[in-house]
Amino acid sequence: MIIVVRPGATKDQVQQILEKLDQCHLKAHVSEGSERLIIGVIGDKSRLAPGALELLPAVEKLVPIMESYKLASRAFRPEGTSFEIKGISVGADELTMMAGPCAVESEEQVDQVASVVSSCGARFLRGGAYKPRTTPYSFQGLEKEGLKILRRVADRYNLLVISEITSENDIDYASEYVDVIQIGARNAQNFRLLSAVGKSKIPVMLKRGIAETIDEWLGSVEYVMSEGNYKIIMCERGIRTFETSTRSTLDISAIPVLKAKTHLPVIVDPSHASGKAQYVRSLSLAAIAAGADGLIVEVHPNPMCALSDAAQQITPKDYQALSKEIASIARIINRKYPD
Numbered sequence: 529m530i531i532v533v534r535p536g537a538t539k540d541q542v543q544q545i546l547e548k549l550d551q552c553h554l555k556a557h558v559s560e561g562s563e564r565l566i567i568g569v570i571g572d573k574s575r576l577a578p579g580a581l582e583l584l585p586a587v588e589k590l591v592p593i594m595e596s597y598k599l600a601s602r603a604f605r606p607e608g609t610s611f612e613i614k615g616i617s618v619g620a621d622e623l624t625m626m627a628g629p630c631a632v633e634s635e636e637q638v639d640q641v642a643s644v645v646s647s648c649g650a651r652f653l654r655g656g657a658y659k660p661r662t663t664p665y666s667f668q669g670l671e672k673e674g675l676k677i678l679r680r681v682a683d684r685y686n687l688l689v690i691s692e693i694t695s696e697n698d699i700d701y702a703s704e705y706v707d708v709i710q711i712g713a714r715n716a717q718n719f720r721l722l723s724a725v726g727k728s729k730i731p732v733m734l735k736r737g738i739a740e741t742i743d744e745w746l747g748s749v750e751y752v753m754s755e756g757n758y759k760i761i762m763c764e765r766g767i768r769t770f771e772t773s774t775r776s777t778l779d780i781s782a783i784p785v786l787k788a789k790t791h792l793p794v795i796v797d798p799s800h801a802s803g804k805a806q807y808v809r810s811l812s813l814a815a816i817a818a819g820a821d822g823l824i825v826e827v828h829p830n831p832m833c834a835l836s837d838a839a840q841q842i843t844p845k846d847y848q849a850l851s852k853e854i855a856s857i858a859r860i861i862n863r864k865y866p867d
């Protein structure tokens with residue numbers, strides 16, 4: 529259920545609502561929109577006497593939320609969510625561009641990518657340090673050293689860092705080096721990990737599970753939000769279908785569907801969706817045209833020699849060309865492209 533607070537309600541009157549909820553052992557999540565204050569109420573409502581909330585002067589109306597996800601639902605923040613991470617906005621008019629290699633292999637490799645992508649709109653440097661690989665015999669990532677490299681290079685080019693962790697044991701260490709923690713497709717329903725990053729309060733990018741429906745994905749988001757962490761970016765990265773021409777199938781319709789169902793920013797990963805560098809451009813343009821708030825693209829200085837995902841990484845030069853085309857689409861759809 530959400531409580532829509534009457535415009536002009538005083539702080540004391542709002543406090544009265546919060547106290548009532550607390551007395552009934554209900555958890556309150558306050559969302560302060562530009563026009564409205566909304567309180568998401570989570571918990572067993574049987575202790576709440578009928579009419580108890582409606583009688584409070586600050587309550588305008590109560591709206592039941594039928595979906596199993598509550599805080600992630602559009603009703604919780606009808607105007608949409610945008611937030612800043614160290615001054616960089618996500619979910620606002622300006623597109624959020626993230627780029628970098630699949631895996632951190634060396635400082636030189638990351639630097640070669642960062643020097644180019646930072647000059648054409650990217651604000652986040654991506655790079656895997658803890659690599660979730662299908663087989664234990666593939667390159668597993670440089671782990672702690674990888675995070676340090678990412679931070680050093682990002683600072684050199686005024687970029688923020690996004691990187692994946694696969695275990696709750698790594699949250700504290702990673703938080704010292706990264707600005708956004710990525711939860712990958714393979715951990716999309718690792719509920720303990722989701723709750724743990726929810727408690728940490730560090731911004732999170734939650735990728736869609738390989739075979740996760742949109743409602744299940746929103747359930748995953750709810751695990752993070754219900755712990756009080758609202759800085760969440762959803763990342764559509766393709767789903768497994770019967771089609772094998774591409775590594776996954778990019779679910780373009782997930783973009784408008786998410787815009788209707790949730791208030792959270794949506795980023796698209798054309799690299800893991802296609803698995804092939806030659807399709808990254810088309811999927812990127814389509815995603816932005818369909819209303820995505822940004823992209824996360826794998827870029828490697830020499831894709832053929834990459835230690836992971838060699839087939840899907842594009843070169844810095846191709847990223848440069850792509851960014852010009854994204855900027856053109858942005859103009860048409862009234863979004864800003866970062867300069």
Ligand code: PEP
Pocket residue numbers: 630656660692711712713714735765797800
């Ligand atoms: C990644 O972004 O490095 C990654 C492994 O992607 P996904 O979890 O979407 O497969």
Ligand code: MN
Pocket residue numbers: 630631800826836837
């Ligand atoms: Mn990859």
